[in-house]
Amino acid sequence: MALDRWVALVLLGICMAYGYTAWFTMDATLPPIMKRLAVWPSSFPKVLSIVGIILCLIVLSGIEKGEEKIGDIDYRRLGDYHLGQALALLGLMVAYALLLRPAGFILATSGFLIGGSVLLGERRWITMIVVAGIATLGIWYLVQEVLGIFLRPLPFFMGV
């Protein structure tokens, strides 16, 4: 089965869970006064769940068959691409998300920029550190001072 139909299968599951919530569990918590209205919080989701399920089934059954098109990246040969690098960068983004608050903006961001370059195979350490340092401080200044959005610069144990 091609990937697009697997995706449709997953989406079918999502639509069914969504539909189950809309049809069977949501209305129980509705206050009696709201029940007099012509439209309930669950009305629109009910319609959407049915349309969604029908569309998932159409894609899944392959009624509307377009010619097989291979995009810029052929997922069947995913191993031929730099999959490891992509996954490592995603991991780095998650680490950044988790560390941004505790480690402070400056440490987390320069670490992210340097780490990203290293993951992509860059080894010119001095250039990397200089570029990351200038960019981090510049962006911190812009966001904090020009846009006025608070970003804690330093790690949590060093004050602010």
Place this chain on the structure above:
Amino acid sequence: MLEGILLGLSTALSVQNLLMVIGGCLIGTFIGMLPGLGPMSIIAIMIPVAITIGDPSTALILLAGVYYGAIFGGSTSSILLNAPGVAGTVATSFDGYPMARKGKAGKALTIAAIASFAGGTIGALLLMIFAPMLSTVALLFHSAEYFALMIVGLSAIAAFAGTGQVSKALLMTVLGLIMATVGETAQFNAPRFTMGLMDLQSGFGFITLAMAMFALPEALYLVLNPSRSSQGKSGEIKDLRITRDEAKKITPVIGRQSIQGFFIGVLPGAGATIASFLGYAVERNIANADEQKEFGDGSVKGLAAPETANNAACTGSFVPLLTLGIPGSGTTAILLGALIALNVTPGPRLMVDDPQIFWSVIISMYIGNVILLILNLPLIPYIAKVLAVPRNFLIPFILFFTLMGAYIGQNNSTELLILVGFGVCATILKFADYPLAPLLIGFILGTMLEDNFARSMNLYDGASFIWDRPMTLGLLVISVLLVVFPSYRARRAKARAAGIADGD
């Protein structure tokens, strides 16, 4: 109209707004030139900046400048590197790249700039004429018609998705609508579908979703497949001048394509990409035999046609956004989200309530076009140096800017995890050839669609508004036809082709 223009001039010509246009165009050109980053990603990245500015006119002027700049930058990388950053400039590379290889890169860039300028300017002129007319009509619409009109818009987007893609595009739209129902709504004041998570109480963040749908998958594609960002030698760019003969050749092309491109842009879902391909095809068909041979081999007409058409279409796509509040493309959907965040509701009332926003955007379109022509063109050889930035440095920065955009909007690091999660989902959807723009448009229209639906249901105490109001019924019938007709035709064409094959 005259007082409108004067109002627009007085707003757009303030020092701050002029700087915004210039800055926006430069940033747009700069980033738009990088292969793989289209206007949608750039605008998504710029939104937090625009929202912090606070003044809706200034913010919209900045974003519109970025949009134009990105389209122009995209054509530059198409011409110089044969690496279109945007789908709308793919047709530009058909004739632009051969010209550059013949050593006429400077000439090709000039033609692209002039064609873009003319397309954008004529488009803005048409926008000035048609938008007020359309919004007068739109004032007669009730919530029932709005509901129906949004359905038409959503199904038109699916209908233009191409053969074999209609059901996928519709599925994505519905998924966007489903995502829009998460969180609290104005109508009911109770959280829905939050799965008990406090972070989802206010729904999914629009900027996070925009970044996850466009910027992140593009960046991941660049990582996965380095040849996408292959940096060929950009070559020397000199001799920007074009001859009188060439000017004579492209003038009628520009005239025709500005008008055609504009009207294609007005249609929801069609947009710059279809306009540019159609413009190229039309011009090739009506050219005489000698010129036809040149197409694909460095024809000036073949370069001018898609360039004019895509810029005119970009302007045209502002018509449904500004008059009906319905975005016709991914980019205008992002602009709509930004406007709503700035407490402006685009729609027919915009011209009555906030005329300065409407007119200043139009005036800034002219200014933006002039700036692209006189400022960017001479700077292009220098701006093209950005193509020499190694991808090892570029990609971490792109990723960092998507993270920053999502973080600044909400000041919440959970948003970053949601961004990465959705980004991975969006990349998988992209692998599977699902269009992503319908999802975002569905997400943005979802709340409005439900509000109008609920309002008309309450007014008519049931679904009777569908058959009681002829205009609503008519619009809904149109939307059904829009979906059914292309798939029916595709099936019939396929059946016929299969039949012929069987006959052999």
